Amino acid sequence: MSEKVLMKGNEALAESAIRAGCRFFFGYPITPQTELAAYMAKRMPKVGGTYLQAESEIAAINMVYGASAAGARAMTSSSSPGVSLKGEGISYMSGSDLPGVIINVQRGGPGLGGIQPSQSDYWQATRAMGHGDHRLVVFAPATVQEMADLIYDAFDVADKYRTPVMILADGMLGQMMEPVELREAISPEDLPAKDWTTEGHKNKRPHNIVNSLYLTAEDLEDLNVERYQRYKQIEETEQRAETFLAEDADIVLVAFGATSRICRSAVRAARDEGIKAGLIRPITLWPFPEEAIRATLPTAKAYLTVEMNMGQMVDDVRLVVNGAHPVDFYGRTGGVIPTPDEVLGKIREIAADLDSAKGDE
Amino acid sequence: MADQKEEKVVFQRPHSLLPVVTNYCPGCTHGIVNRLVAEVIDELGIEGDTVGIAPVGCSVMAYNFFGCDMIEAAHGRAPAVATGVKRVHPENIVFAYQGDGDLASIGMAETVHAATRGENITVIFINNAIYGMTGGQMAPTSLPNQVTQTSPYGRDVETAGYPIRVCELLSTLDGVAYLERVTVDSPKNVRKAKKAIKKAFETQRDGLGYSLVEVVATCPTNWGMTPQQAFAWMRENMLPYYPLGVYKDVVADGFANAAEAASARSAECPIAHPSEGGEA
Amino acid sequence: MSNTLNVVLAGFGGQGLLFAGKLIAYCGLIEDRHVSWLPSYGPEMRGGTANCSVCLSDEPIGSPLVLNPDALIAMNQPSIDKFAPVVTDGGVIVADMTLIGSVPEAPQATTIQLPATQMAEDAGFKQLANIICAGRLWAETHFCEEETLFKAMEKCVPARKAQMLELNKQALHIGMNA
Known part of the structure; x- marks a missing residue:
């Protein structure tokens, strides 16, 4: 651990990726993630790494595909519209069992949308980041420190399960500065060896193939089933969430990333008013932290999901709650950031509903 | 009793071409070019250091045919994938094997930018003026008035525009070290093609810059011709549009x-x- | 000193408000407090209005976006018009009167008017009105130890710009004594 420094989230992601052993970054300019690429352009040559500005987001993800096939820890970053372009390559990475890290510093959409913070790529990240039967592990940091820390986990999980991993941030987290304690750097040479890479067989083994094409339906089915067994293992072992005053809460808020910070303020304010509110903050969006939410089912009376979108993660919350309690949603979209007061207002409404329901009993 | 004559090997499978059945149609020129690439890999003694990138197209399964490490790329993205590999391991010999739709249509951006970056890779480009794998649709290199499944009245340049001459186009780019257009319709031309492919790999080995060999090829199946007819049609129509020759050779130019x-x-x-x- | 200080610094792009915000944030960092710095970003950075939110707190910071600042540094008319009315009760407004024609009513807060840009020009470093304002805000609120303020400046100005560091420190003094 080093001295605490003030860093932008985008810069903390970049510096920590290098410290996590990433020496290959392929990017393309887009607001609000540009500082990340700029930081890489500055730092990579100093550490013997490669920064390459690709001709497109599509090329960038395919360069990650190639670098990963060649055995390296490789990364690309973008913001929402650019991430859509990467969908093709991410699907191919899943199909070819290639590790790699993709950063999405989200902005408002759809289309060109806006450049202000958003969480409206939740569905894309957790449901349909590309065609075909596959999953993407998605981490959702909420502080600059966590952005710095999670990138180590992102690379480790990617390598361990041979899967692409996304860090889903947003414009607020990317642009804001907070104190960060950077972790110790890992040398790429010290990373575990991989036996499946395509980097020349040196006449010592049969050729390795990195491929996602299987023309025999049964073969492809077998591979997909095998991959989903790995996904099951990921679901069992990699779920992560933080809970804040949720254990005894009547109203459990569920929020991730920047929104969770706003909810934390709202929960504190609600507690000051005597409303028993709490917060569950998913740190992994896939696997979704079902266990953390399920643990609150016996005590909670209502749930409130808060997102910077029109309501996406709320689907996952409803799947876990499964009708046991009402699940409400509050969101702002288009780059508008919800305020703690707005969320508090919604908490008060739900509290009032609970009270009147009690009165009816 | 027959005389026990000493066996002399006059022809054998290149080591870097695996003993597998290919998916190419009878009379297809892919087989010839696959073999030439393998012969070159053998002669340069680079199989252990080579990484090949297969495209989407008729050579999509080339990852099963070559003995070196192989990667299957998304449609058109082979130059980007090759870039990734080469940046990680500059000492590897990295080649992409691509058809006309892959290289000059969906992958044109990747092609042009890998070339202008001077990526030290080798591209083998099969130009048979048609999409073979999907059953014979118009390609970016289909000739004016050429009938295909998606240009059933012949390629109308008024609506479908003109074919792309890839070597000519890439020859303007500064990152390119070597470009040659060849064909494989005769033993003499096969030998020339092999020489070009070898030179392209040597260009990469020596770190001189981007190299590409365009092979003007045939597609008897989708052209609806016998192999001989196809070669005749190719000589008559394609070679005037796509003249053979060296389009860039920085070494020959004195650099x-x-x-x-x-x-x-x-x-x-x-x-x-x-x-x-x-x-x- | 309250447990939390939420600051908005607002003005035109190029006035160094993001830098002044970073200075305040570093003060919090040096004193081991929780800190956040959030800029407005995008097209408005390019010549339009620029602002940033800085939070110093003894508790983890929830929303880093400051909607009701305890302290406002405003360096143009649109900024003071926008933010003065939303400053908290008992808050402080530092207004650069060189660039502000009229200060809107904000009876809930203490408004300090000073011609910061003119003062900077008179002192021979016209780019440092931002720091003069920050110095003045410190004098009013003592958001950190005095020593911390100068240590933070050393963190914010790169070592290779030693000359700039000295000028910035002078500007701080001017603001603190204004």
């Missing part, structure tokens, strides 16, 4: 590599030459 040639070309531009007193 050590692509970078030196690019530098000479931009001699009048001060910022491109900071060490010579220009502004950086």
Whole structure:
């Protein structure tokens, strides 16, 4: 651990990726993630790494595909519209069992949308980041420190399960500065060896193939089933969430990333008013932290999901709650950031509903 | 009793071409070019260091045919994938094997940018003026008035535009070290093609810059011809549109590599030459 | 000193408000407090209005976006018009009167008017009105130890710009004594 420094989230992601052993970054300019690429352009040559500005987001993800096939820890970053372009390559990475890290510093959409913070790529990240039967592990940091820390986990999980991993941030987290304690750097040479890479067989083994094409339906089915067994293992072992005053809460808020910070303020304010509110903050969006939410089912009376979108993660919350309690949603979209007061207002409404329901009993 | 004559091997499978059945149609020129690439890999003794990138197209399963490490790329993205590999392991020999739809249509951006970056890779480009794998649709290199499944009345240049001459187009780019267009319709041309492919791999081995060999090829199946008819049609129609020859050879032009040639070309531009007193 | 200080610094792009915000944030960092710095970003950075939110707190910071600042540094008319009315009760407004024609009513807060840009020009460093304002805000609120303020400045100005560091420190003094 080093001295605490003030860093932008985008810069903390970049510096920590290098410290996590990433020496290959392929990017393309887009607001609000540009500082990340700029930081890489500055730092990579100093550490013997490669920064390459690709001709497109599509090329960038395919360069990650190639670098990963060649055995390296490789990364690309973008913001929402650019991430859509990467969908093709991410699907191919899943199909070819290639590790790699993709950063999405989200902005408002759809289309060109806006450049202000958003969480409206939740569905894309957790449901349909590309065609075909596959999953993407998605981490959702909420502080600059966590952005710095999670990138180590992102690379480790990617390598361990041979899967692409996304860090889903947003414009607020990317642009804001907070104190960060950077972790110790890992040398790429010290990373575990991989036996499946395509980097020349040196006449010592049969050729390795990195491929996602299987023309025999049964073969492809077998591979997909095998991959989903790995996904099951990921679901069992990699779920992560933080809970804040949720254990005894009547109203459990569920929020991730920047929104969770706003909810934390709202929960504190609600507690000051005597409303028993709490917060569950998913740190992994896939696997979704079902266990953390399920643990609150016996005590909670209502749930409130808060997102910077029109309501996406709320689907996952409803799947876990499964009708046991009402699940409400509050969101702002288009780059508008919800305020703690707005969320508090919604908490008060739900509290009032609970009270009147009690009165009816 | 027959005489026990000593066996002399006059022809055998190249080591880097695996003993597997290919998916190519009878009379297809892919087989010839696959073999030439393998012969070159053998002759240069680079199989253990080579990584090949297969495209989407008829050679999509080339990853099963070559003995070196192989990667299957998304449609058109082989140059980007090759870039990733080469940046991680500059000592690897990296080649992409691509058809016309893959290279000059969906992958044109990747092609042009890998070339202009001077990626030290080798591209083998099969131009048979048609999409073979999907059953014979119009390609970016289909000729004017050529009938295909998606140009059933012949390619109308008024609506579908003109074919792309890839070697000519890439020859303007500074990162390119070597470009040659060949064909494989006769033993003589096969030998020439092999020479070109070998030179392309040597260009990469010596770190001179981007190299590409375009092979004007046939597709008897989708052209609806016998192999002989197809070669005749190719000679008659394709070669005038896509003339054979060397389109760029920086070494023959008197330069050590692509970078030196690019530098000479931009001699009048001060910022491109900071060490010579220009502004950086 | 309250447990939390939420600051908005607002003005035109190029006035160094993001830098002044970073200075305040570093003060919090040096004193081991929780800190956040959030800029407005995008097209408005380019010549339009620029602002940033800085939070110093003894508790983890929830929303880093400051909607009701305890302290406002405003360096143009649109900024003071926008933010003065939303400053908290008992809050502080530092207004650069060189660039502000009229200060809107904000009876809930203490408004300090100073011609920061003119003062900077008179002192021979016209780019440092931002720091003069920050110095003045410190004098009013003592958001950190005095020593911390100068240590933070050393963190914010790169070592290779030693000359700039000295000028910035002078500007701080001017603001603190204004």
